[in-house]
Each structure stands twice: as structure tokens, then as C-alpha cells.
Amino acid sequence: MAKYVIACIDNNIEVLDSLYNKISRIVDSDYIVESYISTEQALIGCYNYIIAGNEILITILGNDNSKMNCDKFIIELYKNSPNTRNILFDDIVTIDSLSKIINNASVYQIIPRKFDTVDFELIILEAIKQNAQDRRLRDYQRVLESAVEKRTRELNDINVKLELLATTDALTGVNNRRSFYESSSPMVNYARRENKKLAVLMIDIDKFKMINDVFGHAAGDEVIRQMAQKARETLRKSDIFGRLGGEEFAAVLPNTSERGALKAAENIRSEIENLEIETLKDEIIRFTVSIGVTMLHYDDPSLEIVLHRADLALYDAKRQGRNKVCLSKDDLNEDN
Known part of the structure; x- marks a missing residue:
């Protein structure tokens, strides 16, 4: 069964441990909480999860010393996981990086690094809730599109038959x-x-x-x-x-x-x-x-x-x- 991945990225191990503990308390076994110290490492890890059939549900991006900036990471991940909700710490966001992300991918929330100033668990739960709603909507849309496609094929078949009836002699099958x-x-x-x-x-x-x-x-x-x-x-x-x-x-x-x-x-x-x-x-x-x-x-x-x-x-x-x-x-x- 596919899992939902929450990827935490920060070069500070204490921050990663805090994120892991807070998130683990509010999710069940359907969710995987992963920690990465660089965006390069995280991108490879996320791709491996996607290839295995899992969904990258949330990314949380903090400080990172790798050559891949947060905007490049989000934009690259968006190409294969457009529904991921990306949460960024406010101390890593610049106007330039934010404009690149908004223009080429998406941002879910920007939060302060001090967790006691925000209800972090509620933010994560709300993101999970919205993802579930979007997933149900996508599933419904797929069912609807399938039904429309089937109905379109049926109507095309009917139109072909009607055209044959209108142009073909019923007894002989030749042109009427x-x-x-x-x-x-x-x-x-x-x-x-x-x-x-x-x-x-x-x-x-x-x-x-x-x-x-x-x-x-x-x-x-x-x-x-x-x-x-x-x-x-x-x-x-x-x-x-x-x-x-x-x-x-x-x-x-x-x-x-x-x-x-x-x-x-x-x-x-x-x-x-x-x-x-x-x-x-x-x-x-x-x-x-x-x-x-x-x-x-x-x-x-x-x-x-x-x-x-x-x-x-x-x-x-x-x-x-x-x-x-x-x-x-x-x-x-x-x-x-």
C-alpha cells in the first residue's frame, strides 16, 4: 500500500529531531517522516519514494548548506510531485527565491523557526486534511472523466450507427x-x-x-x-x-x-x-x-x-x- 511521505530538511540535527517528534505524535503508520540534512539528499530520497509508488505529502525546508537552493529543490520536486505542500521557515526565504517558487511551483505556508509561536501540529494536520480532500477530488474527477469518456464513446457509436441508418439501405446494406x-x-x-x-x-x-x-x-x-x-x-x-x-x-x-x-x-x-x-x-x-x-x-x-x-x-x-x-x-x- 502506498505511503505518504513528510520530508524534513535542515542542517541542524536538533531541529530535525524536534520536527520528527512533533510530527510522529500526530500521524499513523500510513505516513513516513524522513529527515535530510541537504536538499540534494532530500530530492534523491523523494524521487526514490515516488518511484516506489509513494506520495510526497509535505516538505518542511530549513537551513541548508548544499549548492541546491530551496527554490530549485521545490521547483524540481514539483515536476514529479505537483501536489506536495511545501512549508518554509521564514529565515531562509528571500524575495527572489519566493518569486521563483510562486511562479514555477507552490508554497503552502511560511512559518517562523520558533515552534512555540505557532501551532505547528495544527499546520501539519491541516495540510494532511487538505491533501485528503484534494485526493478525493482528484479521484472523483478521474471517475467523472472516465464516465464522460465512456459516454462520449457511446454517443460516437450511436452517431455512427445513426449515420449508417440514414445513409444505408436497410435491406441490402448498400447506399440508400x-x-x-x-x-x-x-x-x-x-x-x-x-x-x-x-x-x-x-x-x-x-x-x-x-x-x-x-x-x-x-x-x-x-x-x-x-x-x-x-x-x-x-x-x-x-x-x-x-x-x-x-x-x-x-x-x-x-x-x-x-x-x-x-x-x-x-x-x-x-x-x-x-x-x-x-x-x-x-x-x-x-x-x-x-x-x-x-x-x-x-x-x-x-x-x-x-x-x-x-x-x-x-x-x-x-x-x-x-x-x-x-x-x-x-x-x-x-x-x-
Whole structure:
């Protein structure tokens, strides 16, 4: 168990004996009263006690013939024991030393060397009492800071979860409509401003209503989940993919040529076509998707215009029999 050290420093042995006797009568075994004839010796002794896990509670400084002045001792000790209460005899204090201590450490009391003029024991007891109060306050502050830190972590976790809920589609785990638009719009603006190639895909599950009618809504939800997962795996990490609603999804592919966009769309279509989903009734569901592809044009004013053009291409794919990838007619016309 840690002890509380009271260090008495004076080159007069009689003074040290008097200090030891007075203090020993009023403290119990939790306290260690040490005597030193020099500040240099005392500083080493105090450091050893601190290293051992003890607390320097009080120092009492008197006459000292060492090269280390009382102000230097207190300032050095303060660096490792800032809560120590330093008591000085008035006959060793100068204005210069006192100003150094006040500016760089602390003084508890300055007392006369004649003990009969002051209630020395009461001064020591009051210092012990104040130290105990400060210690309880520090312990409470640590508990409070720990509780605040824990609560802050909890709030951060909640905020992260709320942000995920606000930006993630609950069924599929991909970007929801809001998050898709918030992520894609700056990308589209940047690509248009920097004259970079950018492609947009609109993806829709073919005959999804029939899947729900035949296999049930739970199976329909699983189809949407599997489709989203497969598409996300097929796309690049730099691509933005999200669920716009129902069975409809969209993807923004930055730094992608028309040929690269068509290849990416075809990869998704092919992967989905080869998917098999087993229902709880051991039924196998196979399904397909239709995909509309368009490129960003230099005069496109917004993401909505590009998505609309991709949506028209998607309906062309539906009209052509589904399970197809179609490039927007506007992009075909641009090539011509």
C-alpha cells in the first residue's frame, strides 16, 4: 500500500529531531517522516519514494548548506510531485527565491523557526486534511472523466450507427437513395468540370412482381439482397452503387469509357443470370436484370438528367426482351 511521505530538511540535527517528534505524535503508520540534512539528499530520497509508488505529502525546508537552493529543490520536486505542500521557515526565504517558487511551483505556508509561536501540529494536520480532500477530488474527477469518456464513446457509436441508418439501405446494406445522390452529385460535377469520362447504370430486376407472387415477399427480399451483393462485388470500389427504391438500383462509374461501362454492365447482367437462390421450401429461384447505360455529356446540368437518360435506356432493354444491356440512344446518336 502506498505511503505518504513528510520530508524534513535542515542542517541542524536538533531541529530535525524536534520536527520528527512533533510530527510522529500526530500521524499513523500510513505516513513516513524522513529527515535530510541537504536538499540534494532530500530530492534523491523523494524521487526514490515516488518511484516506489509513494506520495510526497509535505516538505518542511530549513537551513541548508548544499549548492541546491530551496527554490530549485521545490521547483524540481514539483515536476514529479505537483501536489506536495511545501512549508518554509521564514529565515531562509528571500524575495527572489519566493518569486521563483510562486511562479514555477507552490508554497503552502511560511512559518517562523520558533515552534512555540505557532501551532505547528495544527499546520501539519491541516495540510494532511487538505491533501485528503484534494485526493478525493482528484479521484472523483478521474471517475467523472472516465464516465464522460465512456459516454462520449457511446454517443460516437450511436452517431455512427445513426449515420449508417440514414445513409444505408436497410435491406441490402448498400447506399440508400439519399446517400447515392449525395455521393454521386459531386462526382458528376467534378467529371463535367474536369472533362472526365463518367458512366451511369440503371439496373432493374426483371419480372420482380412475379417473383413476389410465386415465391412470396421474403423470397423477393432475398432476391433483392443477393442482386445488390453481386452487383456491389462486380463493380469497382471507386464506383458508387445504391438502391433507389423497390427493385431498382443505380451505379455511377467515374473515369469509365463507354466501352468500359458496357463491359461492367454486361458483367453484372451475366453474374445475376447465373445466380441461384434457394427458398425455405427448397425451391430454386433464377432471375435476370435489365441495365440501361449512358455517358455523362458536357452539357448535362445535373445528375437527375443523366439518370433519366439511363432510365430510358433501361426501358429499351425491357422492351427488347429483358436480361439485356442497352446503351442510351443519345449516346448512340453522339457516336453517329
